[in-house]
Amino acid sequence: MANNSEQQDVASLTAEQAKAEFLTLEARLQAADLAYHQADAPEISDAEYDSLKRRYRALAQAHPELEAVATQLDSVGAPAASGFGKISHAIRMLSLGNAFEDEDVADFDRSIRKYLGFGSGDSLAFTAEPKIDGLSLSLRYEHGKLIQAATRGDGSIGENVTANAMTIADIPHQLDGAPDVLEVRGEVYMSHEDFEALNARHTERGGKTFANPRNAAAGSLRQLDAEITRARPLRFFAYSWGELSEALAETQMDAIERLRGLGFQTNPLTRLCASVAEIISHYRSIEEQRATLGYDIDGVVYKVNDLALQGRLGFRSTTPRWAIAHKFPAELAWTRLEAIDIQVGRTGALSPVARLTPVTVGGVVVSNATLHNEDYILGRDSKGEEIRGGKDIRIGDWVQIYRAGDVIPKVADVDLSKRPDGAEPFAFPHTCPECSSPAVREEGDAIRRCSGGMICPAQAVERLKHFVSRAAFDIEGLGAKQVEQFHTDGWIKEPADIFDLQSNYGSGLQQLKNREGWGEKSADNLFAAIEEKRTIPLAKLIFALGMRHAGEVAGRDLALHYRDWTAMADAIDTARPAALAHRAADEAEEAERLKAADEGRRAKISDTRAAAVAVCEVPADAAAAWSDLVGVDGIGAVLGLSLSDAFSNPEERAAIDRLIGKLTIVAPDAPAADSPVAGKTVVFTGTLEKMTRAEAKARAEALGAKVSGSVSKKTDILVAGPGAGSKAKKAAELGIQTLDEDGWLELIAEA
Structure with missing residues (x-):
């Protein structure tokens, strides 16, 4: 959850500022997931990760068009490591949403009550642990017999660590009186005392020490030799469950007591609380005891106590609605700013990064910090107003690093009393450091971007990395490192080149197998993996192309809407005149708001308005195609313009067409046909009296329907409650089936 100041901050950003920051956060979150969940070598602390995710989510909430890019909102953990067998979780292991302030907890309570239709006086109890x-x-x-143990992995598939789990004293091998099927979930940890003793033994033997107890616990559990795990002092707290053959109890608290009765260790600080005030009071109590507990905690988890209500509340894509983690505050530290580097991203954005004298902040060594953009370095916000008291940031400055609230780590303050003599204001480059193309900052945009496009190696490499990423083509053996290598050697310049690797270099296999890390078998495996990915789902292809704002969710939405690559491409091409008209109209509206300080400015306004008028009369088929494109739920004009720009750019379109010619594109599965609304588009409007809007949407989607926020010719059913207005009128004009709430419930009653 975002606090009010952060909500105001992200809401004040322009669309371009928000998008640029969003993409930077996404890359950092992806790298952090792999380092933490798969490598057991976190590069940032949990508090830092939470802050990144918090900012990421706040940007999506303040700028809804960013949800189309928000791949990290749906992410949990990381893929299982290759050293272990894999286990599919019968019920996904989800993460928790986060609260950072008391008001976030109050918002959590209010959101639950709203979803359930509870009033402020209705009883709602929580557990706090x-x-x-x-x-x-x-x-x-x-x-009653322990048959397998699995890590979280990516939430769906984890690592098989059964032999290792069997060595942990807190984990019983046999249960008496348990349900026939019982999945117990909890946390493996190491006490402070045991951690210090383990590191002392490693030091005596000249071995590697662990950075913190969490790393020690994770590394110990994920040993390929279970005897090493046996020698490590691991503990286990049970706090939840997965698949059950029968319910443990009717409440969360009673279920935890049931687990304790079966022989599991449960946390003695777990309490039942009857109000927000009580859970926050318990949070304060636990926070005061934190240093003396003997093991690491980073917050308090609140869960709705009534399991029937948990069932009603259900889940978002990666988090339950009925639980939240109230995290402890992060910390501050001062260090020296040694340099400011400029990185060029996949979309050409020039992002300044602070290189710091390493400093420990909350137990984590920080050596880099994001500096956002050139205005931020100068001490200004997106509106030109002062931040940090107007103090700019210069190389050599003594800076304060803040690890919560904004992009983390960030430079929160500058100590001018320690500024070295001769320190010069930082000159933000106006040319790309990678290709020397002009770096252009458009009016109203806080981000300066390289104009080199396909000729810029940084953009080309980053787009290729994105193309082969896990959520895109995910080609086994072709990761970021290999992409960089092959691009440097000139073997891969664009995505289509990947599918020509074998034909171009297969006959010269010696070139590949003689490289470090490659052999004949690994080369053959790579070529086979590439061949396998010649057949690709349409949604993954759209995401893999790396068009601005086209994330995984948008890829799925577009694939479900058009169902065919050619149909989508033709529609985007047809809509181009309408897209240009939309952009021109927006520019004219923006120009109209400018203060005409001089004749030149007035002339610019006049010219822009004339341009808008000139293109606003577009062919009917273009207008219809544009309306259909931006009417796709979750797409909108920002993404529509991005798609139109990408498809009309001659170089980019040629590269896309070369790729398409080498692929077999698979349409998404047809919607389920076992309910009366499967495959239909449903719109809810007005007041629903027998269910909340969120429950109605969730139920419709569970039955295979697509829920849209607007009425169009694609709408099949409008469910109209009291107070329905323009949507009901438009549905009537289009001849769309309209039902009241009772009619809707009757329609889906048998499903």
Whole structure:
């Protein structure tokens, strides 16, 4: 959750500022997930990660068009490491949403009450328990016997660590009186005392020490040799469950007591609280005890106590609606700014990065910080107003690093009393440091971008990395490192070149197999993996192309809407005149708001308005195609313009066409046909009296329907409650089936 100041901050950003920051955050979150969940070598602390995710989510909430790019909103953990067998979780292991302030907790309570239709006077109890800073583990028991143990992995598939889990004293091998199927979930951790003793033993032997107890616990559980795990002092707290053959209890608290009765360790600080005031009071109590607990915690978890209400509340894509983690505050530290580097991203954005004298902030060594953009370095915000008291940032400055609230780590302040003599204001480059093309900053945009496009190696490499990323083509053996290598050697300049690797270099296999890390088998495996990915789902292809704002969610929405690459491409091409008209009209509206300080400015306004008028009369087919494109739920004009620009850019379109010619593109599965609304587009409007809007949407989607926020010719059913207005009128004009709430419930009653 974002606090009010952060909400105001992100809401004040221009669309371009928000998008640029959003993409930077996304890359950092992806790297952090792999480092934390797969490599057991986190590069940033949990608090830092939470702050990044918090800012990321706040940007999406303040700028809805960014949800089309928000791949990290749906991410949980990281893929299982290759050294272990894989186990599919019968029920996904989800993460928790975060609260950072008391008001966030109050918002959590209000959102639950709104979803359930509860009033402020209705009873709603919560459990509150410490959030252990360890490694999530799921234990599956059948007929009382422990048969397997799995890490979280990416939430769906985890690592098989059964042999290792068997060595942990807190994990019983046999249960009496348990359901026939019981998946117990909890956290593996290491106490402070055991951690210090382990590091002392490693130091005596000249071995590697661990940075913190969480790393030690994760590394110990994920040993390929279970005997090494046995020698490590691991502990386990149970706090939840997955698949069950029968319910443990009717409430969260009673279910935890049931687990304790079965022989599991549960946290003694877990309390039942009857109000927001009580859970915050318990949070303060736990926070005061934090230093003396003997193990690491990073917050307090609140869960709705009534399990029936948990069932009604259900889940978002990666988090339950009925639980939240109230995190402890992060910390501050001062250090020296040694340099400011400029990185060029996939979209050409020039992003300044502070290189710091390494400093420990909350137990994590920080050596880099994001500086956002050139205005931020100068001490100004997006509106030109002062931040940090107007103090600019210069190389050599003594700077304060802040690890919560904004992009983290960030430079929160500058100590001018320690500024070295001769320190010069930082000159932000106006040319790309990678290709020397002009770096252009458009009016109203805080981000300066390289204009080199396809000729810029930084953009080309980053787009290729994105193309082969896990959520895109995910080609086994062709990751970021290999892409950089092949691009440097001139083997891959654009995505289509990947599918020509074998034909171009297969006959000269010696060139590849003689490279470090490559052999004949690995080269053959790579070529086979590439061949396998010649057949690709349409949604993944759209995402893989790396067009601005076209994230995974947008890829799925577009694929479901058009269902065919050619149909989508033709529609975007047809809509181009209308897209230009839309942009010109927006520019004219923006220009109209400018203060005409001189004749030249007035002339510019006049010219822009004339340009808008000139293109606003577009062919009917273009207008219809544009309306259909931006009418896709979750797409909108920002993404529509991005798609139009990408498809009309001659170089980019030629590269796309070369790629398409080498692929077999698979349409998305047809919607389920076992309900009366499967595959239909439904719009809800007016007041629903027997269910909340969120429940109605969730139910419709569960039955295979697509829920849209606007009425169009694609709409199949309008569900109209009291107070329905323009949507009902438009539905009537289009001849769309309209039902009241009772009619809707009757329609889906048998599904």
